[in-house]
Amino acid sequence: MSHINTIIFDSYGTLFDVHSLSNKLENHFSGKGQKISQTWREKQIEYALLRQIMGNYATFFEITKAALTYAIKKHGEQTNPEQMEELVAAYLNLDVYPEVKGVLSQLGNKQLAIFSNGSHDMLDPLVKNAGITTLFDKIISTNEVKEFKPAPASYHYAMEVLNSQKENTLFVSSNGWDISGAENYGVRTAWINRKRLPVEELNLMPDSVYQDLTGILEWV
Amino acid sequence: MSHINTIIFDSYGTLFDVHSLSNKLENHFSGKGQKISQTWREKQIEYALLRQIMGNYATFFEITKAALTYAIKKHGEQTNPEQMEELVAAYLNLDVYPEVKGVLSQLGNKQLAIFSNGSHDMLDPLVKNAGITTLFDKIISTNEVKEFKPAPASYHYAMEVLNSQKENTLFVSSNGWDISGAENYGVRTAWINRKRLPVEELNLMPDSVYQDLTGILEWV
Known part of the structure; x- marks a missing residue:
């Protein structure tokens, strides 16, 4: 890992x-x-x-x-x-989950990004209002390429922006469909299973499953 | 109409x-x-x-x-x-809605087809078990083209099989996403709104809305 x-x-x-x-x-x-x-x-x-x-x-x-x-x-x-x-x-002005800032602050030596289907007109104010803008290197919207996740082209675009390789990249999401899409594309995945749901039955198992974001510290 | x-x-x-x-x-x-x-x-x-x-x-x-x-x-x-x-x-072995056979029997002078995301291994036995196979000219599955509705390519495939023109074709579905897909492709649509739901907010209004299949007799 x-x-x-x-x-x-x-x-x-x-x-x-x-x-x-x-x-x-x-x-x-x-x-x-x-x-x-x-x-x-x-x-x-x-x-x-x-x-x-x-x-x-x-x-x-x-x-x-x-x-x-x-x-x-x-x-x-x-x-x-x-x-x-x-x-x-x-x-x-959505609430940030309580563990987010603490976990992000322990990942400072990694390239960190947000990659969202949200367009910048909603994503940028959200991140700013939460006071976490400076914790990320890049904030990427699928709107830049007009391909929504889980289209492979959307994840590929993010990887190009970040100049990162699949085997060196961990994708973190609480959304089962989004984790499936990232697995399908080929990056490593951590599913934050906040709602204690079953794994999606799409033959695309997440590489790791945690109840909240603190679990991803295992990867670093 | x-x-x-x-x-x-x-x-x-x-x-x-x-x-x-x-x-x-x-x-x-x-x-x-x-x-x-x-x-x-x-x-x-x-x-x-x-x-x-x-x-x-x-x-x-x-x-x-x-x-x-x-x-x-x-x-x-x-x-x-x-x-x-x-x-x-x-x-x-699903139940057929009660009005289906009566309505279909009044449409005998039209070309009638089923067009479903269901693959033939589930669709054909279903239609046969319901005793309505002979009421249709064609039973078409998106599996034949491996493009699920609402992809435009799926509706296009069905139209090719039926050799029908968009303006002469009525597509009938109870599923809002399916009606949206057919509108997006360009055929005429009748939404069977069995659950009394709002129209999908996709800027693709159905051409007609009925509570059950009997409403489509207006079109013939």
Whole structure:
């Protein structure tokens, strides 16, 4: 488990807790905050996958707004432009998981990057607001190449930007589909299984599985 | 709404009720039949999308088995090969929605086809067991071209097999992502919105929306 000189982190769900949005949603839609939050996230991921397959690209910020619109309607609620703006803005102020800063501070001799489906218009403010910008060497968005993860071309693009080799690179994500995509592409993987879910049944086993980010210290 | 000479039907969820599997699952996993059934279906669709994007093809029957394995594990249950075989076999004996035969019998002067992500090893027995094989001119699987819906290449393949023109073709599906894919490709669409869901927020509006299949008689 040595020779790792580059560590790439997914953002949403891995460094940032997307369900910290539930409380904000609950303020507007009493009793439905958690359900709307869950549908929002599911549709956000689904819409990115569908647009990738249909060859019908939109930025992840646009997709995030569309997914919220769907989620609010699905759960029988209505919204207005001011409320939408406030809710979408919450995506720029997600909570960082509690162990993130401590773990990152122990990895200073590695090249560290964020690699996200989020477009820079949502990703850069998020990282800045969390106060962790300086902990990373690069913040890379799939928007730069307009290929969403888990397309092999998206991971390949990140590797080119980082000038890193597959065998020397650890990709870290809490999202099963993202870990599958990275395994399929060929880098080493650490699945942060925060929700204690089974491994995805795609014949692409993660190289390591941890309950939170502290586990990746084994690799360095 | 005239000039339609070819009508293409999706299978799972559109002609066949996939949640009729819940009862069978309930017999094995008391109190969890519905949950496992829902996860099974969600993962089946997700795995097809992910494999399409990763360029990592497997047949839909293989994907269906993998999705069931995941669903059983996710809900804290275990299984064995005999049980798996019995449960997967239930996919070959799904209930047809009650209005299907009546509607199809009124469309005899049109070219009628099933076009499904299901591979022939699961699709053909299903249609045969339901006793509706002779109602269709063609039964087409995306496996013939190894491109899952909603890839444009998959719909294009079906249109070539049917020798039909986009403006003369109606595509019928209960699955929002499938209707979006057909709209994106360019045929006319009828969304059978059995679950009373909002339209997908992908800027691809269906040409028509009905609560069950009887609505499509408007087109002929």
